Amino acid sequence: MQTDIRLVGFDGDDTLWRSEDYYRAAQQAFERILAVYVDLDDMHERLYAVEKRNLALFGYGAKGMVLSMLEAAIALTDARIAAADVQRIVELGKALLRHPVELLPGIRAAVAQIAREHDVVLITKGDLFHQEAKVRESGLADLFPRIEIVSEKDAATYTRVLAEFGLAPAQFVMIGNSLRSDIVPVVELGGWGVHMPYHVTWAHETEAELGADDAARVRHAAGPAELPAALHAIVAAATCGGVATLAGG
Secondary structure, three states, rough: OOOOOOEEEEEEEOEEEHHHHHHHHHHHHHHHHHOOOOOOOOOOHHHHHHHHHHHHHHHHOOEEEEEEHHHHHHHHHOOOOHHHHHHHHHHHHHHHOOOOOEEOHHHHHHHHHHHHHOOOOOOOOHHHHHHHHHHHHOOOOHHEEEEEEEEOOHHHHHHHHHHHHOHHHHHHHEEEEEEHHHHHHHHHHHOOEEEOOOOOOHHHHHOOOOOOOHHEEEEEEOOHHHHHHHHHHHHHHHHHHOOOOHHHO
């Protein structure tokens, strides 16, 4: 079948494998440690404010999160936190870096099916060493001829990747759980997206919305089993040169 879609991108964390669950557990453990020192209803928001402020310095991932935890712990306890509890926070970060890679049920079959029909690329962001380890341990590397580990997933990053493939945005579909990182920048460039939400999402990744016109270039999937059909709907729309068939999907 003739198609204008030439490349399909996949996100990694919470699209191919579980990730945010481990970060949530670490955050809860952090809050239990600090509860000995302070009684704050907004501890979650306080930590997020520090993380967000530090993104430009530390980037994404477990290492940046634990450094932000340490900074927040010192500030919130007025530097009263004991060295033993500082060590406990450091161990939370190490545990995050060692957590097992658990694939979402059915994702390997979905990626393999899509890879039989389209060129695919893995585009994931975060700490280089940690993301390389996740890819290696996932057992999915053989399905992706090319893997991009980037510090940010924004319009500039997608423009660079597409230029290296020699493709226009309209020839590209991105599959992922994050509107901010996987969907909005791609469709704003003129590409397509398949949004597959995860049951928990970091607050930072929810700080984006699709415009009314952009929403027509996005399909939604409740889980990996729905990804091939969602992609077929986009292919049909792209082949016809329109987006009407995606409306409401």
